[in-house]
Each structure stands twice: as structure tokens, then as C-alpha cells.
Amino acid sequence: MTDAFILDAVRTPRGRGRPDGSLHTITPVQLAAQTLAALRDRNGLDTAQVDDVVLGCVTPVGEQGADIARVASLVAGYDESVPGKQLNRFCASALESVNTAAAQIMSGQDEIVIGGGVESMSRVPMGSDGGAWAIDPQVAWHQYFVPQGVSADLIATLEGFTREHLDAYAVESQRRAAFAQQAGYFDRAIVPVKDVIGEVVLAKDEYLRPGTSLADLAKLKPAFTQMGEEGGFDAVAIQRYPQVETIHHVHTAGNSSGIVDGAAAVLLGSKRAARKAGIKPRARIRAFASIGSEPTIMLTGPAGASRKALKRARMKPADIDLWEINEAFASVVLRYLRDMDLSADKVNVNGGAIALGHPLGATGAVILSMVLDELERRDLSTALVTLCIGAGMGTATIIERV
Secondary structure, three states: OOOOEEEEEEEOOOEEOOOOOOOOOOOHHHHHHHHHHHHHHHHOOOHHHOOEEEEEOOOOOHHHOOOHHHHHHHHOOOOOOOOEEEEOEOEOHHHHHHHHHHHHHHOOOOOEEEEEEEEEOOOOOOOOOOOHHHHOHHHHHHHOOOOHHHHHHHHHHHHOOOHHHHHHHHHHHHHHHHHHHHHOOOOOOEOOEEOOOOOEEEOOOOOOOOOOOHHHHHOOOOOOHHHHHOOOHHHHHHHHOOOOOOOOOOOOOOOEOOOEEEEEEEEEEOHHHHHHHOOOOOEEEEEEEEEEOOOOOOOOHHHHHHHHHHHHHOOOHHHOOEEEEOOOEHHHHHHHHHHHOOOHHHEOOOOOHHHHOOOHHHHHHHHHHHHHHHHHHHOOOEEEEEEEEOOOEEEEEEEEEO
């Protein structure tokens, strides 16, 4: 089997996903195109040698519809011979795109493939694509559908995580992210985003709230109480988990991931292709895996996906130097730490989506780029990246520096 190597990884800064966010005036295709252009320019890449572009997008409608991967590659000035495809595995879309790109290389069918993702949450609102799982009563009834926030609160209730546990984790995420940004740890991967006249509109992540304290977070109201109680979703979840008497709503805007805009792209290639292009590989894809999990609680898939990937790589948790799990909600990370028996000082070492934001279809590639840079900075070898996924799934990828 041919090895797939990561040759480079770039991302945009994450802009607040609101009309007053710095990236709101930048279209999704421009966000994606600017990361693709950066990969080309940083590496002197002959784009005619690129076999495919695979981009994740969770809400592929409107400006993000009609195969944004192909359109973005054309807008970036890539050779017209380069095809593109859009992929949707909800929050793991970008990581799954990287895995798909790696698989195309490992199978021997392609030599150079770009994987990544894009999401402009300020311009294409989350959930605007609909979907039978949530809106078809016959489907929702039989699957015990509840929104993700209620699922996160269900995890916290079952695991005994209190509001104080979640807020303490959120404060630490903010602290780590603020320190990393100040120290310049994100600089290598970040591509400053420019507007139509070439002016930089955002050069660093803007969602952070440095100095956030427990007292600050304690002032926030639970985000999913009304949805759960008045919307009837608590009752649905309790039907599926009858051992729960009452769901404790403990997640807030402060201990959940932020809504942001962003894009990311990862250049992958075989050893032969890297040599031909004159690019030194940075890491090798050791293994990857995706699983399905119970869809009502929904967000517990990362542990199963991680174990599956570790088994495929013939590795144990002790063989992994750094871990990245997307901070969709604080309870997701705390449960993962418990499930995998991990030390918190090896997990999300530079903060995560609670502090930096979660641009749905791009996040997997964003956190992959972050952990790759951190492996190099610390001169470590291996990392595992994983995300929880809507409808009950998990995806994980193991990389190793070369």
C-alpha cells in the first residue's frame, strides 16, 4: 500500500459567525479559494499535477452549494484539469475529506490530492439545508431525534458533570488558546483573508475572549433549557434513556463551541509525488476510521472511532503524543478524557472550539493543522485528531511526523 503524506496545511483565521464578524463580507468560495491559493503559492505547486480537491461543507446550499470544491479550485486559478468534490459528514466533514484524499493516494489511484473544508456560518446559517432526520416526523419519531445541545446536556447528566466542571474546562480552553495566539503558535498555518481589493480583513482568530473567568461564565444562562423543556426534547431523550429522571441543562454559550466562519486545506501526496514536486513531507497518515454510535446521545462517537483507528495502526493510547478532540461542547471532551483515560495536559494543548470557534465543515482540517504545527514545535511524533458528529458518528485520524 502506498503511504499518504501531509505536505502542508493551511487555514484561514476564524471570524465571528455574525453579520458584524470580520469574514461576513467574504463569500464561502473566496474563503476556500484563498486557502487553495496559499497551498499553491507556499509550495510552488504545479496545479496541473493535482489529481483532486475534496472539501467538506456541512450546509451545502446557496453560496455553499453546487460542488464548492470544484468552483473554489477554479476561482483559485488552479488548472482546469483539476476536479473537485464536496463531502458532508457533518462536523467531521473536513477531516473525512482529508481521510478520503489520503485513501485515494493510498489506493494508488492518485498522487496529489487536497483535502479540507469551508463553512461561512454568518452567510449560510446552520440547519438551513433542512434534512429528513430533523424535519420528517416519521424519521425523527423512530430515531428519538433531539438537537445536539440537548444531547450534550444528556451526556453531562449521565456522566455527572456539573456546570462548574464544564465552565472550568471552558476557562482552561480560553487560557490555552489566548497563550498560543500570543506566542504565535498559530502563525505558520494561518492565511490572512483578503477582500476583493486585496486588503487584509482578518489575520488572526477573532472569537477568543482572553481573560474569561469562572465568574464571567457563571453569569450565562443555560442555552438549551427552553428547547428541551418547552420543545419537548427532554421527554424524547428520557424515553430513550429512561434511567434519567431529569436532564440538567448545564451548557451555555460559554462552554459550547462558537459559531464562526473559516476554511482550511491540507496538501497530501505520495512520496514519489512529493519528491517530484520538491516538497518535503511533514507527516504521514498512519490510520483513520469512522463509526456510527447511538443517535440520540449523538456525541459519544470519538472514543469508538479513536479505538478503531488505533487498532488499525496497531497502536495504543500511550503511543500518542498529542490529542485533538473538537470542543463541540465541554461535556464531549470530559467524557472522552474519561473514556480514553487520558491526561488533560496532552489534549487540546492550544485550546479548542470553545475558545476559537467551530466552522462546521472546516474544523477537522483546522485542528489537524494546529496539532501538526504543535508536534513540530515540541519535536514530538504522533497525534490523534477526532470529532463528534451529528446523528451519532465519530471520525478519527492518526498522523506521524516524518
